[in-house]
Amino acid sequence: MTFLNTDAPAWSFLRGFEPASLCDWPGKVSAVLFFAGCNLRCPTCHNASIAWNPHRSRPVDHKSILQQILKNRKWLDGLVLTGGEVTILPGLDDFLKTLSLMGLPIKLDTNGLKPGSVKMALKHGFIEKIAVDIKGPWEKYPHLCGGLISSSRIMSCASKIFKMAVSSPERFMFRCTMVPGLDSSDLRVVRSYLPRGFDLRVQKYLPPGAGFSAV
Numbered sequence: 001m002t003f004l005n006t007d008a009p010a011w012s013f014l015r016g017f018e019p020a021s022l023c024d025w026p027g028k029v030s031a032v033l034f035f036a037g038c039n040l041r042c043p044t045c046h047n048a049s050i051a052w053n054p055h056r057s058r059p060v061d062h063k064s065i066l067q068q069i070l071k072n073r074k075w076l077d078g079l080v081l082t083g084g085e086v087t088i089l090p091g092l093d094d095f096l097k098t099l100s101l102m103g104l105p106i107k108l109d110t111n112g113l114k115p116g117s118v119k120m121a122l123k124h125g126f127i128e129k130i131a132v133d134i135k136g137p138w139e140k141y142p143h144l145c146g147g148l149i150s151s152s153r154i155m156s157c158a159s160k161i162f163k164m165a166v167s168s169p170e171r172f173m174f175r176c177t178m179v180p181g182l183d184s185s186d187l188r189v190v191r192s193y194l195p196r197g198f199d200l201r202v203q204k205y206l207p208p209g210a211g212f213s214a215v
């Protein structure tokens, strides 16, 4: 593992690991890395303990996790980076380059608030998929995201993300979780935002601790 820079600052935000998931990357068996820190405060957040207070949770032993992923590499289809919000990790560009040395395609989950980081991630061919969460209709964002974002800001960020998706459709997917406060008419509104040809993957909301499931 000497070929991996295990001193990169982003590693200190690693808080969890799922060795083999069948649901975090549709159609693939993936290892999942959970990172602390987020730029939103969604009241329905499943990972609030790590997302909102990164310095109050303990880092995990990333070296042993990396060893395990490398050991399982033959039967893994990919690696999923999730959080929290991965696009705010320090030194993200170099960190992604380091991860590429593992030789696994990567999926990155994001809330879409950092289109510049998404653009940078797209430069890396091994970032095979970017899953963007659309929380709901734009006007509901302040309520759905803990008051940390205005409707106009998410509209601006999403418009940049949608342009990238139009240019690289195979590398994007869009998701919405049916949290309390959303209904089917909201889903219709969110679908109407997506560029032509994209489907919205809808996730059923389960209370924290119970996970998500596709509907």
Ligand code: SF4
Binding pocket: 038, 039, 040, 041, 042, 044, 045, 046, 047, 048, 051, 083, 084, 085, 111
């Ligand atoms: S964007 Fe995701 S990780 Fe961040 S607070 Fe909202 S649900 Fe939690």
